[in-house]
Amino acid sequence: MASYSFTSLAIHALISIPLLLNLSCLFHNLNLAAAAKHGSSKVYASHHHHHHHHRGNHYHPDSAAASDDSNPRLHRAFLALQAWKRVIYSDPYNFTANWVGPSVCNYKGLFCAPAPDDPKIQVVAGIDLNKGDIAGFLPEELGLLSDLALIHLNSNRFCGILPQSMANLTLLYELDLSNNRFVGPFPTVVLSLPTLKYLDLRYNDFEGPLSPQLFQKKLDAIFVNNNRFTNVLPATLGGSSASVLVVANNNFGGCLPPSIVSFADTLEELLLINTNLSGCLPQEVGFLYKLRVLDVSYNKLVGPIPYSLAGLSHLEQLNLAHNSMTGIVPDGVCCLPNLANFTFSYNYFCEEEGICQNLTSKGITFDDRQNCLPEKPHQRSQKECNATLEHPVDCFEHPCDGSFGGGAAAFAPAIAAVPAATPPSSPFGTAAPSYT
Ligand SMILES: *[C@@H]1O[C@H](CO)[C@@H](O)[C@H](O)[C@H]1NC(C)=O
Numbered sequence: 001m002a003s004y005s006f007t008s009l010a011i012h013a014l015i016s017i018p019l020l021l022n023l024s025c026l027f028h029n030l031n032l033a034a035a036a037k038h039g040s041s042k043v044y045a046s047h048h049h050h051h052h053h054h055r056g057n058h059y060h061p062d063s064a065a066a067s068d069d070s071n072p073r074l075h076r077a078f079l080a081l082q083a084w085k086r087v088i089y090s091d092p093y094n095f096t097a098n099w100v101g102p103s104v105c106n107y108k109g110l111f112c113a114p115a116p117d118d119p120k121i122q123v124v125a126g127i128d129l130n131k132g133d134i135a136g137f138l139p140e141e142l143g144l145l146s147d148l149a150l151i152h153l154n155s156n157r158f159c160g161i162l163p164q165s166m167a168n169l170t171l172l173y174e175l176d177l178s179n180n181r182f183v184g185p186f187p188t189v190v191l192s193l194p195t196l197k198y199l200d201l202r203y204n205d206f207e208g209p210l211s212p213q214l215f216q217k218k219l220d221a222i223f224v225n226n227n228r229f230t231n232v233l234p235a236t237l238g239g240s241s242a243s244v245l246v247v248a249n250n251n252f253g254g255c256l257p258p259s260i261v262s263f264a265d266t267l268e269e270l271l272l273i274n275t276n277l278s279g280c281l282p283q284e285v286g287f288l289y290k291l292r293v294l295d296v297s298y299n300k301l302v303g304p305i306p307y308s309l310a311g312l313s314h315l316e317q318l319n320l321a322h323n324s325m326t327g328i329v330p331d332g333v334c335c336l337p338n339l340a341n342f343t344f345s346y347n348y349f350c351e352e353e354g355i356c357q358n359l360t361s362k363g364i365t366f367d368d369r370q371n372c373l374p375e376k377p378h379q380r381s382q383k384e385c386n387a388t389l390e391h392p393v394d395c396f397e398h399p400c401d402g403s404f405g406g407g408a409a410a411f412a413p414a415i416a417a418v419p420a421a422t423p424p425s426s427p428f429g430t431a432a433p434s435y436t
Pocket residue numbers: 092093094
């Protein structure tokens with residue numbers, strides 16, 4: 001499975017910590033993992049980054065010594081975990097069956113490591129309950145686990161909201177709450193975590209706007225896809241550091257603000273699939289010079305492909321399909337040196353410039369079906385094309401200012417190109433997160 005070697009790598013790092021390694025080594029490992037750029041979590045990349053720096057098969061450090069009253073930090077963890085167990089209502093795989101007694105380092109799913117500030121004592125550094133199918137919620141007492149560096153709760157049935165006490169987890173580096181039943185507004189408590197680098201909230205029921213501060217945090221990866229977030233991306237994004245931003249399958253509406261350019265120095269993957277985006281693609285998308293993957297499919301985008309996209313020299317995957325875009329498919333884009341897959345089907349493009357007419361000759365996988373390309377097979381009917389071309393879009397007259405429902409939305413052609421119920425079949429669209 002392509003997704004998620006980053007996470008499993010981190011877990012691997014955790015469970016293979018030799019006895020005497022201190023937590024700073026854990027952080028070292030995590031940084032390596034981060035440096036590996038989330039490995040093949042990157043949507044279309046298939047290679048795995050496996051930096052197995054610590055190969056020992058040492059499992060959790062011996063915790064016989066690490067227990068109880070002599071170690072107040074483990075005692076606080078004990079109180080937290082017992083409180084958590086009390087609000088777990090279903091645990092079909094008996095993950096928490098051995099969560100009894102003070103030896104928390106022996107609890108299933110728990111990982112202890114020497115404390116960074118006091119290597120002589122053990123602390124609870126990680127929790128991995130991935131694929132536990134556990135139902136329950138997160139209690140306030142979670143704040144007692146202030147030594148945690150990793151929380152992985154993928155594919156459970158945790159519900160409710162995140163406790164405010166999570167602000168106490170000042171060492172937390174990775175927070176993966178994906179594929180659960182969390183609800184409520186964007187959990188702003190995560191914004192107060194000073195060392196958080198990896199935030200995965202996808203496949204939950206969070207709703208309302210994304211917090212603008214989310215894009216000011218120094219995060220490496222932001223996954224918020226498949227929730228119920230609404231409202232446009234904030235007009236002022238400002239200085240994000242993320243290399244991966246996946247917001248697919250939410251209902252943002254409005255248009256993509258030119259301020260997306262603030263991601264330019266870091267962003268490599270931008271996935272905006274099925275987010276009810278309207279208006280024109282801003283020129284600024286072409287200034288995201290590190291982009292390798294750009295997918296804006298299944299939206300209501302109108303207007304032309306900005307010529308600036310010809311500047312995306314690292315771009316490998318470009319998907320514009322299922323919008324209402326018009327105009328020509330520019331030669332500059334088809335000439336991009338790293339372009340491997342260019343999908344622009346289900347739009348209203350009327351001309352392919354230069355080499356775009358023969359992408360096969362460049363070895364580029366492409367899909368140009370259902371456009372208005374006179375010489376090509378599988379195009380829209382003349383009637384459909386005429387109807388759209390009679391209502392040209394002026395992107396300059398109504399630039400996106402980031403306001404809700406603004407931009408050129410009003411100019412969207414009458415013929416909706418977005419299918420009603422078919423979910424997009426993108427790796428990040430519908431594939432349930434996998435952590436194997
Ligand atoms: C979990 O424990 C219960 C009660 O001890 C047992 O009936 C069940 O088979 C266990 N389930 C698994 C998956 O081990």
